[in-house]
Amino acid sequence: MNIILNGETRKVAENCTVQKLLADMDIVGQRLAVEVNEEIVPKSRHDSFVFTEGDKVEIVHAIGGG
Numbered sequence: 001m002n003i004i005l006n007g008e009t010r011k012v013a014e015n016c017t018v019q020k021l022l023a024d025m026d027i028v029g030q031r032l033a034v035e036v037n038e039e040i041v042p043k044s045r046h047d048s049f050v051f052t053e054g055d056k057v058e059i060v061h062a063i064g065g066g
Contacts, residue, residue, distance in 0.1 A: 018046040031062035
């Protein structure tokens with residue numbers, strides 16, 4: 001199945017969760033926000049939120065500073 005990840009097509013397995021995608025990208029545990037189809041997916045749902053074909057996914061890293 002294909003999703004659009006940060007503007008680029010990415011193939012993921014059927015029933016792929018946000019948590020699995022983050023693990024595949026080796027970015028688990030980092031401070032970030034995940035948005036699917038313009039809606040934030042809370043961290044509490046990363047292990048249960050399953051992508052569907054064509055989802056538009058944005059992953060944004062939180063950067064501190066001042």
